Amino acid sequence: MNRNLKKGLILTASVMAGMLCSLALKKDEEKQPVTKNQAGIPGKEDAYNTICTPEQRKRQYAKDLQKYGTRQGVIDISDCRNKKRLGQIELAGAQMLATFNDQRNLKKKAYNLRDDIRATQLTLTNITDRQQEVTLWGQGDNPGLEGVEATTPTGIHPQDIVFNAANNLAYVANQLSDSISILSARGKRIDTIVLGAAYPGMVSPVALAVNDNPATPDYGKVYVAGSVSDTISVITTDNVLDDSITLDAQRPVAIAFNRANNNLYVACLVSRKVLVIDGNTHQVIRSLESGEPPVGLGVNPDNGDVFVAYSESTRLGVYNKDHSRVATVEGIPEDTSHLVFDAAEGCIWAASGTSPNLVGIDATSYQIRSTKDVGSHILAMAYNPANEKLSLTDGTSLKTLQDDGSFSQESERLQAVNALAFDTTGALLTTAQDLGNATVSNKASVTIDADYAEKNRHFRYAPAVIEQVRFIMEAHQRIPLLTARNRTVSGKEEAFTFSLEKYRSTRHFQNIITMPMKGFSLNGHSSWQFHLQPGQTVTLLVSYRQLDSYALIPPLPG
Template identity: 25%
Template sequence: MINPLDTQAQFRAFYKHLSKEFQSLQFVVTNSTDTSERIRLWGSNSNLSITTSEQSINRFNDSVVIGVGNYPQGMVYNPANDLFYVVNQLSDDVTVFDSRARIITTVALSPIPVASGTYSPTAITVNTKEDSLYYGEIYVLSSVRDTISVMTLNFTISEELSVIKRPTSFVYNPIDDALYVAGITEPNMFVIDIPTRSVEQRSIEGIPSTMGLDPDTGNVFIHIPELEQVYVYDTIHTRLALIDQITRNITAWAYHPISKHIYGILESEASLLAIDTLNFTEIRIALSGIGASIAYSTSEELIYIGETTNFQVLRLNADHQFTDPYPIADFETGIAIHPESGVVAFSKATANSVTLGRVAKQEVTIKEDYNEYRQEFQFSPAWVKHLKIISSDQLITTLELEDVSVSGKSERRSISIGNYNSPQNFLNVAEVFEIEGVVIDGLHRWYFTIPSQTTITLLIYYTKLDWFDVLENEIEKR
């Protein structure tokens, strides 16, 4: 026999009865915006949205700023150890950090103290070929010293490779396990075979500025500013294509493996060069500001473009459509993205810092098959026995029920949720007994206001009704 003072036992018996006699559904409403939002549920006949404000914007969520070396530039993510690396141009070192913004170490490029600016590292890349003996090796390009510093996975500089004078751009090519290096002093490209460290000099048509890589084929895209052309070479240096009338320098490149396009940011111009890597045709994509850096997000399958003129990040999908940009004040130079978690790292040279965070869409969302139930109840209505509301923070204060008859007449009544706070769960749970008898179909609607940054779980116990019973009840009401 249940003790009448044993509240928990009473609830257990009550829910045992509910589970046995009634069907149940559970769905979650999340308000990730910074304002309270008015929610509208059910009533699928009218095809109304779940919110009355239609608010949907992006923000850079859970961002953390870390201090790094002097004047950070390029960044890279290393899949071999799940860490980020950023080169610091004016302190001649590399800061290593994880996706939780914890600095692992700072590695000086010189084994002995030297004057700042002796190396002047500006770019960094990583060996991504999993079956290479040197998988995870980091390569740092120093524009003043004319070298590439090689960093092992234990954060030591193992060697320096001499390269072309005044190197400005390089890429790691996983197809032939080699580094391709270009500079601003001669019409040549150095190709360094990683396993042997041997260097091959390959002539090109003019003085290059930057290079991009198609990692699926190993084809290299080289921009020659003087000729206003982009040349495409394969791994054996056969020229595959020439793209003409590229009048602006290309400051950075990124490849989209789904669209099979490589994208280059055009310097001082609010546009993006997109080259089809299959047939080598090109189009221009307008930006809203001047782009600075670019990267591909594996987790989202989007190209990220950081703009410095309006401090926002654009995101481009495989169909060349922009999806929901978001502002970030700490962006200036480099960008790297974690392939699984989607954590984005931005370097800000003038602040000697890196900002890490994720893109979070500020909107109201409903999970757990809500839309499927909404459509089902439109043609097969339900009679509600009980409602349980659980909040991550504040409970909703009022649930407003709109009863709509078959003739279209509407009546509203409110249930005060505060009257149903459950004492066993620290007042963030409401057992709403007054909901009993409410019908969910294509006409009737529920309204409530959900606080900002709050998640509400609704657990509904119900039984299905016959349409003829519903119509009969509505006729009696009239």
């Protein structure tokens, strides 16, 4: 078909369709009644009047299109592009806002777990005859309440251990390391003194002694017997190697200090004599010849008598402080090497590492009082000044001699112990030569309620604010000061000291003290420190409010 003819037919059909639509509209218009606009005028155009004639609607549409209309696609109100990603600052701000809104919503649901004032009670007793420092609360260790047991490596083959009351430190002689390990009261090694640097074992320290006479300028000096170097090393209380005394004798194996004459006694095995050294000048002033190889020394500090034990012998030699031999004691265990003075009993205890027998010798009459069967070989023994009793060990257990002559089992958890000592508080000091370590163990010197640890743990996780603290004690007892310490999150520590005497109440016969510690907290970072006198008992009544807690889990719907 001709293209032009096709266009003509399409145009003719369009015109005819338009005419038909016009006729239909005209018939419909004739059927519609004439209406009035809002003003009541017939035929008046009103854009907001939906009831109008088609002609009026057409003209109004033409005006609106001319005034407001645009071509199709010029304005697109939809925005299908991806949303803009927030920057780091905007994102952090959004998160802070969300966190703030969450906390605000939680606080709306806040409730107080401990709205009333609550109280907890603690009772403490100092069971020793010495003043004890007590630390309550907090997370730090408190040996007074909890005791201590710490094992630390020392050197190779430790042979002896002593306690130095002048600086409250323990000294360990490491034979094959040629060194002295120094331990704190908490059992931590704080220093090591090397006695020889050439070859290990060339000094070979095997025995220790301490100047225990506070009246001398050398109080607290430690003396070390080198069994191979034939020397006596001197260590000051500042843990400095001060001097080395060369001996004109061979193989020193035992050493003891005599406070009655401030002399040092050294048993030299190979030379078969005991050397006497002046404690002030460090010069050898005397040699006690016996013809037998000495292996052990014991001193009675009350009168200055020195007891000497000999190898492969069943007797002791006794010398007075003027170095004269005054007695010989027969009937002791063969190869006795352990001699310990018992101040409470007034005797010298003698024991051998190859015999289970413990022999007690009167310190003044030099007669044997008793012989006791311990049940096992005695590898070491020492006098405990805290309970004034003798303790001994077979290497794996610790036994204590009681007033009735029996032995109580104190511990069965020792390992390879070959030397032991006690400090002034009764702490047990031991060395294990096969393990190369030393142990400091002490029982609690202050008793406290069994649930104290649980209460302390509770306050760590559920902090409280104190209202007041009440101290209840006997009228004659005193606790002069209390120091409250608080550590902030940044590590800064604040300390506040209270004078308890200031708050003593005469109404309660001066045995009740009420401390207004309002505002101080119990939260795991705060602690209290004060001192208890020997045998003193005190009861603390702590009044507090629990901090607010929030419902972190929202309630279930419905």
